Amino acid sequence: MTLRRSLLLAVAGLTAAALVAVSLTAVLALRAHLLHQTDEQLTGAARLAQSRAVLLAVDPTLRGDAVREVVSVTEYVIELRRGDSGTVRIVGGPPLPPRPLLASARLDDPAPQNVAGYRAVVVADGDFTVLVALPLEPLHATVRRLALIAAVASASVLAVLMLLARWLVTRRLRPLNEIAAAATDLADGQLDRRAPEPPDAPRTEVGRLTLAINGMLGRIEAALAARGRSEQRMRDFVADASHELRTPVTSIQGYLQLVRSGVVDLRDRPDVLRRLEEESSRMGSLVTSLLYLARLDASPAVTRTPVDLAALARDAVADALAVEPDRALSVDGPEELLVTGDVDTLRQVMANLLANVRAHTPPGTAALVRVRPGPELVRVEVTDEGPGFSEHAAAHAFERFWRADAARTTGGAGLGLAIVAEVVRAHGGEAGAAGSTVWFTLPRDS
Template identity: 40%
Template sequence: MSLSGVPRPAGRSWFNPSTWHLRTRLILLSMVLLVAISSAIGVASYASMDVVLTNQLDAQLKLASRGRPPEGNPSGRPDPLDARGQSVGTLNARVVNGQISREAGFLSSDFTRTPLTSSDVAALQALPHDGLPVDRELSNGGYRVLATETPYGDVITGLPLSMKQSTEASLVLTMVLVSLGGLVLIGLAGTALIRRTMRPLEQLSDVATKVSKLPLDAGEVALAVRVPASAAHPTTEVGSVGHALNLMLDNVSSALEARQRSEMKVRQFVADASHELRTPLTAIRGYTELMRMTEPLTEDGQKSLGRVQSQSERMTALVEDLLLLARLDEGKATETTDVDLTQLVVETVSDEKVMAPDHTWQLQLPDEPVTVRGDTTQLHQVLANLLSNARKHTPAGTTVTTGVMRSADGSVVVTVTDDGPGIPAEFQGSIFSRFTRADAARSGSEGSSGLGLSIVESIVIAHGGTVELVSRPGRTEFAVRLPAAGSAAS
């Protein structure tokens, strides 16, 4: 699981460290520091060991170059070419008149001397006779050699570097293995510790992710998600962030509750006002019809009375729409039956043909009837509102096509498409909001209350479906997706 609690973003790349998790960067940084420290310790240890071994070898070399008094040597002077007491591989040579003596060579295991090669002789003759040990590569391998001037001639003594090199190689191997083992152990332990340390951040991320998925825009919201107390202690850096996040969520929850109470008051007022308006509107319509039947009126009086009647009918329709929205907002379950959606579409389109003969009305229906589970009256209102919207806001000659189809997931899709001027992009985001009107953008002479599409969305959602809009100049399509009969509607 990622630190944020969500799938890894597509933009993350191992070649871009800025996209790595903080946990990953901390682990890698720790490993880099450990490698640097181990390398520094290894280099210092190797250099120190090299100095110690070289000093030991130089001391042995000086001791070997002194030799011992040979038998029968009355002067008692030491002879460096005497092999007794020297280790196998020791190089002994005497320089006489600038030339290496023939008895020079390497001491073998049987205490005989292995003669020098021509390249060995050339390398030894080039040695400075200053009494300081130097390293040379000879036919027997690497050697630490010393050329000294003695009373009995210039003497060259050498000791093999193999023991020193073997000791240093063992040191390097040991340090590499120990360092690698330590890095693995520290890496595993560090990963576990860093994961545990970063767990509060993951909890903060999980809470933020859950809140981001909550529908906070409308309705009653239960904002019960909070950062656990273990990650919200204000005395720590991470805990202070968790504590601040909880305070913010408390504030947001209070604001949402206040907004919900305000919405409920407004909805209740609209419902009550609409209900109360039905009686006077019915009385106005009744008295208007009575006056037309019983009172002699002039032509202007008849027109005025007709205007009163048409406006009262329009207001009655608006009140009924508001009452319907209020009932839908309350979430009350509706009586549902199997509805032949194909037949309902045919009937609704036929009604619109009578009202708008100047439009071209087309149908795209499947061969078999399509049935959904729902309220026939409400689904009829959905279709009527969509078709009325296309009729009112498009010019004469516009083609309006209504289609019904089954989608691959088994749901039913009803589309209402017109080839009118389209809906401007700035209106599309709020087209289903209440009292939203785009009359100025789409041609047509009939006004609207701005509730039709809001009623469409509310009814469709109450039936467990969705409604979508796709619009551009020359093509506007409303797509209503409903569960088929027998599907589980929400």
């Protein structure tokens, strides 16, 4: 059973039960009220009949006047009995009952009682027993008429309420149908499908459900898009890695085949061993970078400890000078600048930036490392005096295995800046390049 049908049936059942209860209460209350009025009339008439009982039974000349005094309403029936004598029956209007009511009434009970379709009161005074009665049919007719009116009115009210309830339930549940349609469209591939949000969404249950569902659909779309990008990135990564590894592997295999076939004598060609060492070193460096990137992709979370970024910059410059003493490298920054992050990965970032300078600028080219503190962000810039990045190269510099033009592509596998971007992103910052400057920012409390 659908939710709409179950709600309509519940509303119909509760409304019908309420109408039946109200109608039954009204009918019973009216019946009790009419009986009470009848009993009061009968009690008063019985007292009057009791006072006139002798005249009614003994003096026929006075019977008409006495009857008019007692039978003020035409429906009254009066019966009198004196000792063991017969019953005298007087009726105001309707036909007499077939049998005397005194024959069926409880003579020792002064309370009002029902006797053969009449409401009667019996009083006794000495030898006289007087019964005053009114027919119950007018009362029953009134009650039946009220019951019929209540039934018709209740049926009409129930029909109108059901129509209103159906319209209201349909209107209020329309967002649920929209949510179901949006979920179905999402399953069919329409990732941008959303359910219309009602204007009173934050204040109603269905509105809040719509907001929650739309939020969930948005997160699902983002997750699917991220998954698609991740899969495409992995495919590109595998293809690029295979291409990059193919070159040194092919070179090593070629030299080894030449040595094994005797074409190259290592005693006459010591440069072959040097080339084998260079290619194997290049392949080892490439594999190390690939493993480092894979580890960053698998667990991008970093260790959060206080790190002196100014000290890291000075250490990185010192390490670079040890590798290339003839290059003019300097640091411009405060004595101490603390951020929250992972010291090892940040050290790798500084090393990669300076290695990028060595790989893509002529020997001896000067470079400057600037560390600039800010109220919320820390900015680190590495600026060299080389040819710099073009606008196109700067837009792709941090992509994996991407190489710029020939002026800046001597050596390297195109992974150094990609590692920088991944580490900085894991710390909540961003990296970029413009001209001859490569920079990155980190939050003070990253």
